[in-house]
Amino acid sequence: MGGIKEIAKMTGVSLATVSRVFNNSALVSPKTREKVLKAAKDIDYRPNVMAAALRSGKSKIIGVIVPEVNNSFFSDIINGIEGVVSDSGFNIIISQTHEKQERENAALNSLLELNVDGILMSISKETKDYTQIQKIIDSKTPIVFFDRRPTLDAINAVLLNNYLGAYIATEHLIDMDCENILHIAGNPDVSIFEERKKGFVAAAQKHRVQYLVNHLPNIKSNPEEDLNSLKDILKKHPNIDGIFAYGDEMAIHLLNLLNTLKIEVPKQVKLIGFGNANFSALTQPSLSSIDQESSLMGELSANLLLQNLKRKTKPTAKVLSPKLIRRESTKNLDQ
């Protein structure tokens, strides 16, 4: 037998009352509560979450969809989510999209079959078709986006002000006396990278410095090629004295490329990344960057979702302000 039924039989009390005890209903006398709890301990009772979920319609599971789990940024976010969500007695199911729309849709579908109470997700770089997502928004399943959102109205989201982050990074280079700055930009299909580019351009124009935007798309597949492109750029624009890279990993590659070219950082060129990855403090020189408070972003998203689970609130988008992290790669040795 096992389960609530056995406890009911043991204590001579009804199923309903036993259930009430485990759901902390106020409507049960201390005496019977104690009796039930004792019996539960005796048989090492473990409630069956699935059964409760089926009957109540609440699974106490939250689905999390990220592009990749083994990525410093997203794993920090998952850490933040896990913290608040598990404190509230929820479990998290994690799916990866590997930046593929097809996998994303499959993951969403799978989460719905599991009757998750809510969904936290960051859309893949590839995602253009929002019909599946729109269907979820239209349904009752609460969903909160973090970092990357679909371009749809009336959604819950926790985002980073990427424009501002890039603006701050660029201003920092200018503060450090850079007068001719280069931006290595990310995939223009991804909106957060486009915003960073815009922030860069805006700050450069505001302060009337020379600027340039470029891509180095082959850094992983063919670093040799990028080394040559970079060499060309620097040859064409020999007075470049500051570089803002769209991400920290790219920045570290740049650091190594510059080293290979015998260009000293920060003496000849100052360099700043974006993301404040875990390794950025460890390089030589250490890398200045823009912190995006990934763990906090996870926490806030989770809180927004939990709030939505209690009562359907108006869709809200929270925008976090990135912070400048000054390290050696942008140090002004003359100041």
Place this chain on the structure above:
Amino acid sequence: MGGIKEIAKMTGVSLATVSRVFNNSALVSPKTREKVLKAAKDIDYRPNVMAAALRSGKSKIIGVIVPEVNNSFFSDIINGIEGVVSDSGFNIIISQTHEKQERENAALNSLLELNVDGILMSISKETKDYTQIQKIIDSKTPIVFFDRRPTLDAINAVLLNNYLGAYIATEHLIDMDCENILHIAGNPDVSIFEERKKGFVAAAQKHRVQYLVNHLPNIKSNPEEDLNSLKDILKKHPNIDGIFAYGDEMAIHLLNLLNTLKIEVPKQVKLIGFGNANFSALTQPSLSSIDQESSLMGELSANLLLQNLKRKTKPTAKVLSPKLIRRESTKNLDQ
């Protein structure tokens, strides 16, 4: 209404038959199968996994317990697990222990309440009491350990040969002409770190070189202090020419400390880490290390678990062989 019942009504077929269609039972004629599938599509039917789980006792969920998700090694493992497990139609629930036994037990309990089909876990550094784990092993829930195992007999595990990894790393230093080597060891309560230490000692003794073992426990809380200890060690043993650190993060810190002390790597001292973290190729000089094939470890663990789900197999422990990754930090400039 919704669900299987509605489809049954629409198609004029019984509940059982509809169920058979979705479970790919061979015992259903192509004609009715088609009819049912059509109806399912028409009402956008989504099976309720919870209900199926309750009735069948199979949740199609696998629990994963790791010390921290935002850790390069464990997130790689999760990536590996997710790949094989989701290909087989399972979902994963992830819990963090933050290296606390208490949280570990809570996570295990929570997974049992969810009726997970199996568990994949790496025990926390703190865990000494295995009663909860033993209870699970005794029950029917299959469990596989990865990387860190409890010292219990007859368990399923996928492990790294840490002794061998350390042995290889040490031999590599000796190959590169180091004659006086230092090991910066990890927390002696953690068995994998102890094995690394033993491997180091064994290789050093085998090749009859001078060696030394030390801890630098404050590197995160108080790097100044460790800088001084390191200075002391090197002063006392001025002919140290090779260092094997128990982990890559520690190794990178050492790299920076050595740089501060104006000791050139690899010219004066050669340095090798352990783990081949994602950032180890990015440092200057790049860090030699021991690769532990984290993603593969995840895949193998998941496969072992899936195998156990099909039919209870004899407990097996698979031991992976680590690989040497040669980079600049151990380059012999004379060779």
Place this chain on the structure above:
DNA sequence: AATAAAAATGTAAACGTTTACATTTTTATT
């Protein structure tokens, strides 16, 4: 065409909870 075997389908109970509603017991009020 009759019969046996195989394939397809159906019936109904069960998985372990929650919960609306009903009933009983206790407490407060006069």
Place this chain on the structure above:
DNA sequence: AATAAAAATGTAAACGTTTACATTTTTATT
């Protein structure tokens, strides 16, 4: 002490599937 109100408990159905067993239909065999 009688009555009303509040607190505690109980009854029974339901959540949406799966599955053992029974029955019907189809196919193969003579």
